[in-house]
Amino acid sequence: MTRRLILLFALAVGLAAVCTLAWSLAWQTGIDALRRNAAVRNDRTTAALKSTLERYESLPYLVGAHPLVQDVLADPKPNEVAQANRYLEDVNRHARATTTYIIRADGLCIAASNWRGPDSFVGVGYQFRPYFIEAAKGGVGRFFGIGTISHDPGYYISQPVRRNGKIVGVAVVKLNLEWFPGSDVSEPLLVTDDHGVIFLSSVNAWKYRTVRPLAADVVASIDETRQYARQDIAPLPVSVERVLEGGADIVRIGSGLRAPRYLETRRALGEPDWHLVTMSPVGPVLDAARNATIMTGFGYVSLCLLAFYWRMRRARVREVLRSRAMLQKAYAMLNDRVAERTADLSQANERLQREVAERTRTEAELRATQDELIQASKLAALGQMAAGITHELNQPLAALRSFSDNTRVFLERGQYDVAHENLEAIGSLTERMGKIVNQLKLFVGRAKPKSQRSPVARALHNALGLLGKRLEGVSVMLTVTDGDAASAPLDTHNDYPELVAQCEDLRLEQVLINLIGNALDAVAGTSAPRIAIDVRARPATIEIAVCDNGPGIPAEVMPRLFEPFFTTKEMGQGLGLGLAISSSIARDCGGTLAAHNAADDATNGTTSGGACFVLTLRRTRVNAALATANEHTTPPASGMQH
CATH class of the missing domain: 3.30.450.20 (PAS domain)
Structure with a gap:
């Protein structure tokens, strides 16, 4: 019993000594490797940083040697300051620095490469910065700090600027070093x-x-600078x-x-x-030393256990044979289960392939059905347009045939006045047919509007001029409301430069002609026809309301009012495209077109209700020079009938 205790104690002491030695060797080896790697990393990083700093070391000197910079620092004239800003901007862009700027002898920055930006250094005093103080004394200033204007950290290199041997200012280059030293958190x-x-x-x-x-004193110096x-x-x-x-x-x-x-x-x-x-x-290193110690301990224990191995060899061989038999049995059971599972997966894969093929076929049939539906929809729309255009063009064509035959007879008889009237009628019918086709072209084309400005008063003047004959016998009241001010009469002969909408001139006139023409159709059967046009100017929008004292819009018609080819007029009086085109133009210009029945009040100029169409467009602010230019560039008016 005593011999066993002594043996166990000796084995424990040997184990402790071996583990201590293994720990010391692994620790020292790991620390030496860390120091070598750190030295290599320090050399590489130091070389990269010093290379970057040295590459820009002479840039302030070169900037300060330019005659333009010296002249600006000595006598900052406005035109020379502008040239210096552009020169510094070009130098900074080619040198790929963060900012390049020059400071006057009193510490005020008068030109910088970032003179265009909101965080420009121009006009800022830097007399408290150490790099300025050092360069102003004739040395080279090197300083790292956070910018007082941009609030971005950077490295500043400064050189004195001399003119005729006298220091007239300082040239500074700021470098952004945020890329250094990267973001490797594992080895800070x-x-x-x-x-x-x-x-x-x-x-x-x-x-x-x-x-x-x-x-x-160091804290005070950091705060001061x-x-x-x-x-x-x-x-x-x-x-x-x-x-x-x-x-x-x-x-x-x-x-x-x-x-x-x-x-x-x-x-x-x-x-x-x-x-x-x-x-x-x-x-x-600690993990490696710990692992080495553990492995050494296990090795020592393994060597100790070898002494007892010869006594347990037979039992171990029997145990190995028994374990091998159990393992082979387990492998056989596992192979059977794998085969069963493989068969199940194969069946599931076949079912999945059949489902995929069925879904692919169904999707192909669905796409074919969708294509057929789209084609049918196109044919239906084409039929609607063909029917409307055929009816609209039949009467003018028949009239053209009749007028042309009569004109030939009148010319043979020598009745030139009557023939001249027939030719005028033929021209009018041709213009009408062109407008019908132009309406369809405008509706289908949907050209994107350009960003143009259109004076509202001028557009109203042109639209009313085109509808002059139809407006005979109709009372038209024009008013303008600007902000919270009271309504005032609108004189279309004046341009009103403050009333400018963001829309093309021709398209705005087209919408106004359509709305006023619809209002004329609505009041055609009233005893005292009235139309009120109110221009309401708001800070961001302009609303043009065209109201009449006609019968109004029926409730069942209101939801379909802006649909293409929908019209309440008799056959031959319109295609039903006018309001659809006008609504499309308003949307393209960033506005809206809405309709409602006006109540009996004095704001719309009517006394018996009627319909009211409100065109809302974005308002454009123009200066006086642009308004004067618009007075001399009034485009010709154009419009359409509905």
Whole structure:
């Protein structure tokens, strides 16, 4: 019994010694690998950063050497300042810098590459910035900070601008270094300034934190120069656990046992006085050391167990044979189940293929049916249009035949006056037929309106001029209402430059001619026909209401009022396209066309109700120069009959 205890104690001591040795070797090997990788990463990153900074080091000097920049800083004339802005903009674009600008000797920026933008540096004072102070003294300014105007961090390089040996200003180039050092959170990389403030970091939560407490004068200097404006600079919770040789430390970020630990290595960049800090996680090294220790312990225990193996060989062989038999049986059962499952899956796959084929055939039949329905719908619409156009054109064609025959007879008799009247009638009938075809063309074409401005008063003047003969005997009242002001009479001979709608001139006149023509048709049978046209100007829209004292719109007609080819007029008096085309024009121009029956009031100028059509269009603000130009570019009026 005593010998067994001594043997077990010796084995335990040997196990502890072997595990300790394995832990030490694995830990040291992992730390050395981390340090080598960190050194390679530091070299690569430092070279990339210094290459970027050195590439732009001479750009402020070259900008300041330009005669235009020197002249502008010495005597900032407006035209030369504009040229300097464009020059800096071109230089900044070709150099691919963030911003390039020049500052006068008193600290005021007078020209910048971002002079066009809302965050332009032009007119801003930078006399408190260290890079300006250093360059104004004749040195080279290098500074990293957050912009006071753009609020974007950047690296500033400045050079003095000399003219005739005298410093007249400072040229500055701002570089955006947010791309550096990337976003690799697994191995954090950060850059600190000469005060120990982290201004570049792959971990956003560490940005603008300090690696060591700041003195009061340093905090005051940062606040005075607005280096990190609007940022609460607080210490990073870092604690050193172990100091290694070669300038490396094992540190812990945060508090508590679960706070991550890193191998911290530092590299000085030289000029500027920055430090590149690499944080290599120690967790993988700990895991590797732990795994190596465990594997070593298992190996040691395995070697110890080999001593007892010869005593258990027979029993183990029997156990292996028994286990092999059970495993073969399990494999056979598994193969049977796999075969059954494969058969089930094959049957299910066949059913699925049949369903897919059936669905494909059904979808093909559905598409064919849809194509037939679309074709039938097209043929039905074509039949409706053919019937309407045939009836509309039959009467003018018959009249043309009759007038042409009569004209030939009158010419043979020498009755030239009567023949001249017949020719005028033939011209009128031809114009009517052209308008009928033009209506259909406008409805089908649906041309997209251009972004044009149309004076409302001029469009009303042209529309009323075209309908002059039909307006004889009809009382027409024109009023205009602007904002909350009272209504006033509208004089169509004046252009009213403040009443401009966003619509093409010809299309607006076309809608007005159609609405006024419909109103004339509605009041044709009344004893005292009246039409009221009220232009209501609002801040963003213009409403044109055309109201009459006719019989109004029946309730059953109202839902179909704007349908194509729907009309309440007798056959031959219209195709039913006028209101459909007018509604389409209003929609294309970004407006609406609505209809309702007017009540008995004084706002619409009627005394017995009637129909009221309201055209709403977007209002366009124009200046005086554009309004004067519109007075000399009045297009000819055109319209249509309904």
